[in-house]
Amino acid sequence: MYRGGYTGRILRINLTDQSIKTEPLPENLARSYIGGAGFGIKLLFDEVKKGIDPLGPENKLIFAPGPLTGTSVPCASRMAITSKSPLTGAVGMSLTGGYFPVELKFAGFDVMIIEGRSEKPVYISIKDDSVKIRSAEKVWGMKTTDTQQIIKNELNDQNTRIACIGPAGENLSRLACIINELRAAGRKGLGAVMGSKNLKAIAVRGSGSVNIASNEKLKTARDFMAKEMKNSPVLYPQFAKLGTPMVVDALSELGIFPGKNYGETGVFVPVEEIGVKTQLTRNMGKEHCYGCPVGCSQLKLAKTGEYAGIMSEGPEFETMYSFGGTTGVDNIDAIIAADRISDELGIDTISAGVTIAFAMELYEKGIIDKKDTGGIELKFGNYRVMVDMLRLMAYREGFGDVLSDGSKKAAERIGKDSYKYAMHVKGLELPGYDVRGAKAHGLNYATSYTGADHNRGYAFQEIFGIPIPEPVDRFSIKGKGALTKWNQDVRSATCDAPTMCAFLLDMAVPAVATQNTSNLLEAVTGLTFTPDEIEKVGERMNNLARLFNAREGFGRKDDNLPDRILTEPIKNGNSKGSFISRKELDTMLDEYYSARGWDREGTPTKAKLEELGL
Amino acid sequence: MYRGGYTGRILRINLTDQSIKTEPLPENLARSYIGGAGFGIKLLFDEVKKGIDPLGPENKLIFAPGPLTGTSVPCASRMAITSKSPLTGAVGMSLTGGYFPVELKFAGFDVMIIEGRSEKPVYISIKDDSVKIRSAEKVWGMKTTDTQQIIKNELNDQNTRIACIGPAGENLSRLACIINELRAAGRKGLGAVMGSKNLKAIAVRGSGSVNIASNEKLKTARDFMAKEMKNSPVLYPQFAKLGTPMVVDALSELGIFPGKNYGETGVFVPVEEIGVKTQLTRNMGKEHCYGCPVGCSQLKLAKTGEYAGIMSEGPEFETMYSFGGTTGVDNIDAIIAADRISDELGIDTISAGVTIAFAMELYEKGIIDKKDTGGIELKFGNYRVMVDMLRLMAYREGFGDVLSDGSKKAAERIGKDSYKYAMHVKGLELPGYDVRGAKAHGLNYATSYTGADHNRGYAFQEIFGIPIPEPVDRFSIKGKGALTKWNQDVRSATCDAPTMCAFLLDMAVPAVATQNTSNLLEAVTGLTFTPDEIEKVGERMNNLARLFNAREGFGRKDDNLPDRILTEPIKNGNSKGSFISRKELDTMLDEYYSARGWDREGTPTKAKLEELGL
DSSP: OOOSSOOOEEEEEETTTTEEEEEEOOHHHHHHHOSHHHHHHHHHHHHSOTTOOTTSTTOOEEEEEOTTTTSSOTTOOOEEEEEEOTTTSSEEEEEEOSSHHHHHHHTTOSEEEEESOOSSOEEEEEETTEEEEEEOTTTTTOOHHHHHHHHHHHHTOTTOEEEEOOHHHHTTOTTBOEEETTEEEOSTTHHHHHHHTTEEEEEEEOOOOOOOSOHHHHHHHHHHHHHHHHHOTTIIIIIHHHOGGGHHHHHHHHTOSOOTTTTSTTTSOOHHHHSHHHHHTTEEEEEOOTTOSSOOEEEEEOOSGGGTTOEEEOOOHHHHHHTTGGGTOOOHHHHHHHHHHHHHHTBOHHHHHHHHHHHHHHHHTTSSOHHHHTSOOOOTTOHHHHHHHHHHHHHTOTHHHHHTTHHHHHHHHHOTTGGGGOOEETTEEOOSOOGGGOHHHHHHHHHOTTSSOGGGSOOHHHHTOOOSSSOOOTTOOTTHHHHHHHHHHHHIIIIITTTOOHHHHHHTOGGGHHHHHHHHHHHHHOOOOOHHHHHHHHHHHHHHHHHHHHHTTOOGGGSOOOHHHHHOOOOSGGGTTOOOOHHHHHHHHHHHHHHHTBOTTSOBOHHHHHHTTO | OOOSSOOOEEEEEETTTTEEEEEEOOHHHHHHHOSHHHHHHHHHHHHSOTTOOTTSTTOOEEEEEOTTTTSSOTTOOOEEEEEEOTTTSSEEEEEEOSSHHHHHHHTTOSEEEEESOOSSOEEEEEETTEEEEEEOTTTTTOOHHHHHHHHHHHHTOTTOEEEEOOHHHHTTOTTBOEEETTEEEOSTTHHHHHHHTTEEEEEEEOOOOOOOSOHHHHHHHHHHHHHHHHHOSSIIIIIHHHOGGGHHHHHHHHTOSOOTTTTSTTTSOOHHHHSHHHHHTTEEEEEOOTTOSSOOEEEEEOOSGGGTTOEEEOOOHHHHHHTTGGGTOOOHHHHHHHHHHHHHHTBOHHHHHHHHHHHHHHHHTTSSOHHHHTSOOOOTTOHHHHHHHHHHHHHTOTHHHHHTTOHHHHHHHHOTTGGGGOOEETTEEOOSOOGGGOHHHHHHHHHOTTSSOGGGSOOHHHHTOOOSSSOOOTTOOTTHHHHHHHHHHHHIIIIITTTOOHHHHHHTOGGGHHHHHHHHHHHHHOOOOOHHHHHHHHHHHHHHHHHHHHHTTOOGGGSOOOHHHHHOOOOSSTTTTOOOOHHHHHHHHHHHHHHHTBOTTSOBOHHHHHHTTO
């Protein structure tokens, strides 16, 4: 049935009984969900029962590249990892690029499902059809770079690609991520799910290739996309040179680069210290994901003080925010160090930094003191404390244990008024946009099926001023319900499912995203979708994820924003005075639910589900 | 002419004019010097002029595997790197194993000579005959693991093997080493020579193989060697499981595990804390060099406190001594961390630790104080200071700059009585044997052409009680002159030249070492040597190295031992009361020179040189 793009096979590995099975990919899956996160959400919904412990053997980890992965389509090196998130209890989906996803396709799999729980630490090795569960005794406890190297040595294959967890995942930190090379499937604690299964790593190498339905159509589709990429005023001229960290300057100008746990946005604006000009003094060169002509990933080297010589791939913008702006740290070398240390420990930089910033505010406000922190001076701007805290969190040592599961759970343990300063939605810490000055972006945080997640419905209209589908006022709530639906559905369908790099959508093809995906899918897979049908797949994904979350008890009450965003205006800068009032959020939610065809409680209506075939 | 073993080619790379040449290996070289360090010494003597600055463009770096490297002979994965040492001013020769040397042979080279100095940071890539000098801009400043990975990525070849320097080499620390994977060509500051040439790394990959003169003879020779290895009571039963760190227990029992800069040997004996029993709690598994059935290299993981999660290949025994015994540190996790940090910085663990221990004694004795150290409490046992000091030394920061060039130069800068506590010979810091209780070992330190170097004439007779060529009393000086000559010549000829792992000599074939080498060389190369002729090659190497050093002004006055060894008896334990008196050293030197056929000043006589064809 599959003419191209798909291998047609699911690899299912049960760590409890050590069984390894190959199953055919169900025929309807590709048509309805394309791949990647689409497959992830569908399989999670079907296979993971209500109410299970995300860190128990009943949870599953679903790795899914997309139909374009491993083809000559640029920017399609990615895969989605989907699970029930131990951080939020909702759908946990995180994407990562590099080379691992491509090797999984080359090995012959569209999906890999990991089930159960091994008694002892193991890793999985995949070489085409040879799939083995091996003892991880040699690497258990190791950081991620060492883990990858030692497994390569043990398999006597330096070309194998490895996704693994570090100490944070082993210690079941709900902020733990999954690392391949120096890239992270960062958010929602998926590393803790691996850790809970006693699964240290997955090594994969494939010798196959991906069939193409029509090489001629593919050439046309690629040319179309390449032209859009070339015409982008941002993609090659700026983004390819600077990568995401250039956003520090842009957001500072807009007045929405979060400062000191959002208490000093527009006041603490370290653009001189960690903005583009300073970043360039630390730049070493770029790294490329498989088949990517852009290469946004920048290697940076810490150059002064105690962190000199520490190299990081990144830090990406989000990390500049989480270890920079929101912790009040303006030491670029400490941020670079913290980024690399996080990758080695396997802990999510956004959630870790935001959780530390939360604790810093509690400390400065006197809600916690040295007795609580074990003597640590958790003050804003104290970069040594920020760096050291990462290790304590990954190892659950001392006060690190309190922060190890993120700001929501930390606030529950600390009590008092601390919840007011915990910057999360549904347990997922806020990314680096003060949404008081970007309200569709805020609505997306409130409604994304993964919690506060910039990547599930990025409002590039507000952040970069791109007037597609139309110009917007970032301070206004007008039309933001429908806009957020569009942002979420298009993102899901054109990035998360096929799987394509999201930067392409934001920066190169926003006006023609669904057309572009339609072109590429037809060329590669032979399946035809109209642009509207593409968007509909995104809608289906968001609805099914919503149903999963509803089954877990989530509803309108959880489509919320942190107290501070709803009550406290930004103090200074170009977004001074702005906030999202409770009433504004409610209005936006009403409009959003209405645009989605959901009822007032945010539950998908029967009509909508039928329309989507759910 | 070369029937096997040799490729017959020298690769010569001049970094000043960027020229790359291939030259034939001179016909007489193999017969007279076998390979490895033999070639290194000969080429250094012929090509490097008297009095040049070791860190100037006139110095050369000579990489030479041996004729057995890359064959099926076990334990022959090694290469010698020879240069004029910036630490001693004498011949600097250091060996390393792993995979790099084999790849160099497979690429078609017996020797690689690096000359001159590049204007900008570069690295060399070798893929068979394709040799290129490339910009190292992307990796300059990086630590060694990152350097290797990023170069592999840049070359798009994960199977390339890389030798490189870290920050210590870039900053011209005379303690800098050359790292391949996590292995070091550790001693004599060869990393600084690379740094002075602006050469960050050499990447090599070969697709060839090494010719064998007689496969039939090789089978016989290998069987002979394998039988000796199997019969060793130590090699497989103990050494393969524990590696070199097992020596901590053995030396502690003998009372010669150096304690606190040799001031407390036999008093500070941390065998419980860092001996075999505790080591086993940190063992993760082993790593093998190319073609080695033993796999002595142990991976260790720091498990407690602030260093938890740091993995090291090693620490080898010498590092247990230099970061343990002699610094008074008994924290095994700190030692593991210091070992890895040293590998990443590219600094020699022995010299770095011994230099730190020297500074600790000065601090405790009040010869230096906090004003000198910049506030650092350089006390024995202060493991944090020990670990932190490594970075300061590699970066020449603060007091680290004073220690960065080793104990001899540090004593010159500090002045006062400090020289009394500097534990070095000819500038090279002492390895981990308190030679006051092992006098042939001490005589070797005094006379080795590289300075205090256990590996140039290891007195296994004293250390392990092996009665070959005859039993010895380690406290006596009787016969130690001739014994040291034998140890040095046999070591040079059977390990450093062919090139073979020295552990084989010490633990498996001491009784038949020259016969074994003769067998293997004939089988592989077709060249026939009697066992005596093999030993003669070793003698030739030691004489020619002596001539090089004499040309640089070295003589009897430099064949010395540290003050403390000559004047202060060991205070406690099974070597209590022992030391090497000035008179004993003089007597041993007389006998040694006489055994060597040198005059009373230690100058090789004309007759001896003629006998050796020099």
